[in-house]
Amino acid sequence: MIREAKTENGWVRGIEAADPRITAFKGVPFAAPPVGKNRWRAPQPCENWEGVRDASRFAPISVQDTPALGDDIYCREWHVDSEIPMDEDCLYLNIWTGAKSGEEKQPVLVWFFGGALQWGYPSEMEFDGERLARRGIVVVTVNYRINVFGFLAHPQLTREQPDAPANFGSLDQQAGIRWVIRNIAAFGGDPENITIAGQSAGGGSVLSQMACPENAGLFQRAVIMSGMIRSPYGEGSIGTPRPLGEAEKNGADFLDFLGVSSLEEARELDAFFIRDKYGEYVQDRPRMGTVEDGRFCVGDPLALFLQGKCADVSVMAGNTVDEFPSFLRAGSKEELEEKVRELFGSLAGEFMELLEAEEKKSGQALGESGQYARVSGLECTIKGVFSKRKENGSSQDHYYYKFAPEIPGWDKPGCFHSVDLWFFFETLAKCWRPFTGRHYDLARQMCNYWANFIKNGDPNGADADGIQMPQWKPYENLSSEEMIFTTEGAAPAVPDSSFVRFLSRWVARELGEKKEEK
Secondary structure, eight states: OOOEEEETTEEEEOEEOSSTTSEEEEEEEOSOOOOGGGTTSOOOOOOOOSSEEEOSSOOOBOSOSOTTOSOSHHHHHTOOOTTOOBOSOOOEEEEEEOOSSTTSOEEEEEEEOOSTTTSOOTTSGGGOOHHHHTTTOEEEEEOOOOHHHHHOOOHHHHHHOTTSSSOHHHHHHHHHHHHHHHHGGGGTEEEEEEEEEEETHHHHHHHHHHHOGGGTTSOSEEEEESOOOBOTTOSOBSSOOEEHHHHHHHHHHHHHHHTOSSHHHHHTSOHHHHHHHHHHHTTSSOOOOOEEOSSSOOSOHHHHHHHTOSOOOEEEEEEETTSSEEEEEOSSHHHHHHHHHHHHGGGHHHHHHHHHHHHHHHTSOSOGGGEEEEEEHHHHHHHHHHHHHHHTTOOSOEEEEEEOOOOOSTTOOOSOTTTTHHHHTTOGGGSSSOOOHHHHHHHHHHHHHHHHHHHHSOOOOBOTTSOBOOOOOOOOSTTSOEEEEETTEEEEEOOOOHHHHHHHHHHHHHHHHHHHHO
């Protein structure tokens, strides 16, 4: 077992995981502390240290609202420790490895957590990399700056730091990938076989890294969980970068709100004072996220992916069945038809015919509670984009999944946003929910599929008993099979209804037209 490893800055000593064949290295620095003059700057090189650095505990999480103070589903699920260490000095990563020497060249997973770019941290208990490491994967979870610390834009930053005026959290992620390339061989990993992955805002971060021109060749595969979404009805979007000028104005307004007139003054303020003022500020003003700065981010990453203007790698993507539904709200059929005409123009008649066919097929009216044509915006976006990419000649394989098992618990949560993380990481035993054997079987399958994809770009292979798992075919077009994860296990599914295909094509068309405008 590798218990000690030499990084470019010095030696680190890890700790055996619950399975002593796995070593966990926690809190390994990959950049200098982003404090003082380094606040709101691209990550700087880490300083060397003497001796062997203890890497047995997670480093502090990024500055954010204190976890575990609410009663929402995520405070019940994994944000359970209100006393978790938090500090602006937060640029550390964690590694799980089962390698016995640095010569093994195991495939590497680099993971980015989600949380709307406002919250989250790699030490969340569902992100334990041990089960993947037991499958021969070196797992790396990267921390990065979030909210105002990671995504402030300001005219002074643009003037003084033209090479890195914004997106500091994204640059942290990029620095983590580059650190892995330079150092992971010491932990038994292969720097030429890297998969980047994330969920929600972490999945959106994967898209951002794929679309960054500087990142070509840094990684070989990508996994985007619940991170590719546009509403087929044009009712806003998630993850679209903000124009630089607009973001600069928001940043200037925030500094005014802080009562300072320059970045120098702002950099002298206490980090927790800034955090608390940001919490007040966003009550009636926009939160800070990805900025189209012309350097790291040169356009809408999702549209660039559809167009092929991104890292040319194979991709796995999917969603849970109950997250982020899209629908049209109308008080009557007449009002619905008017909205449909405004949205779809000459295609409005086709839309209404397909919707009525869907109603007949289901045997129930789809306009209950004033909500019509309810679909998964994530599903339509992923399928539309995957299909369009293949139509445009992409040679890469794309794998689509839908997560749809029964999730137990007194709160009857459905397949809520993020619940699939317990399964992909196979960490169900840490959850309070009364999962049964079938859930554990499904988690084992999902983790197997994921590990296989990380290894060679093909999720298929044998289960623990040596029997081949159900075949997961690449998603080629809107008539393709998909993989559905149910309580009974993985099951390839028949193609979608014509209604879902229509909306998937529509989303892809809208993204494509957005590209042409650029």
